[in-house]
Amino acid sequence: MNEIKLSLPVVDDYQVVQSIGRETFYEAFASQNPEGVMQEYLSTSFSDKKIKTELANKESQFFIAWDNDLPVGYLKINTGNAQTELLGPDALEIERIYVKATHQGKKIGQLLFDKALEVARQKQKKTVWLGVWEENLKAIRFYEKNGFVAFDKHIFHLGDEAQTDIMMRKTLSN
Numbered sequence: 001m002n003e004i005k006l007s008l009p010v011v012d013d014y015q016v017v018q019s020i021g022r023e024t025f026y027e028a029f030a031s032q033n034p035e036g037v038m039q040e041y042l043s044t045s046f047s048d049k050k051i052k053t054e055l056a057n058k059e060s061q062f063f064i065a066w067d068n069d070l071p072v073g074y075l076k077i078n079t080g081n082a083q084t085e086l087l088g089p090d091a092l093e094i095e096r097i098y099v100k101a102t103h104q105g106k107k108i109g110q111l112l113f114d115k116a117l118e119v120a121r122q123k124q125k126k127t128v129w130l131g132v133w134e135e136n137l138k139a140i141r142f143y144e145k146n147g148f149v150a151f152d153k154h155i156f157h158l159g160d161e162a163q164t165d166i167m168m169r170k171t172l173s174n
Helices: 011-032 035-045 048-056 108-122 137-145
Strands: 004-007 060-067 070-078 091-099 127-133 149-158 161-171
Touching: 004 108, 011 035, 011 048, 011 060, 011 070, 011 091, 035 149, 048 060, 060 108, 070 108, 091 108, 108 127, 127 137, 127 149, 137 161
Parallel strands: 091 127
Antiparallel strands: 004 060, 060 070, 070 091, 127 161, 149 161
């Protein structure tokens, strides 16, 4: 495998982020959810307008992982009011770490995760947090291995279904 490079997308790169988001979300969750619900979620959550708005938000930051000219994953982090749960000015949220199935197991998720921690330290945040679906045991183990602990739960709506996310956090040392 080639060395994976990370880039900071701009609003004009929305189609790359949109494509990776749709593909990876579908790969990860389609087998556990009805097709119609998945398609509605993908069209709403990864619409042109929504992705452009997210990319333009000064309190959100994206990093695209590239294998040569192929985008294979991305990271979305939030601070301040961009957080999906307002955990205060000392917190950074990892909202998404998405990696294409073709590149799973190649440490790209770890690379993106490490980038999130690097940014959190640069921004002098005290905690990093995220929400992970309670059924996604592989992701939960990954975050536990990286020092995260569960601290709460919140509801994620996928269509009419309310799914429980476990909220996990890691306290950063100074």
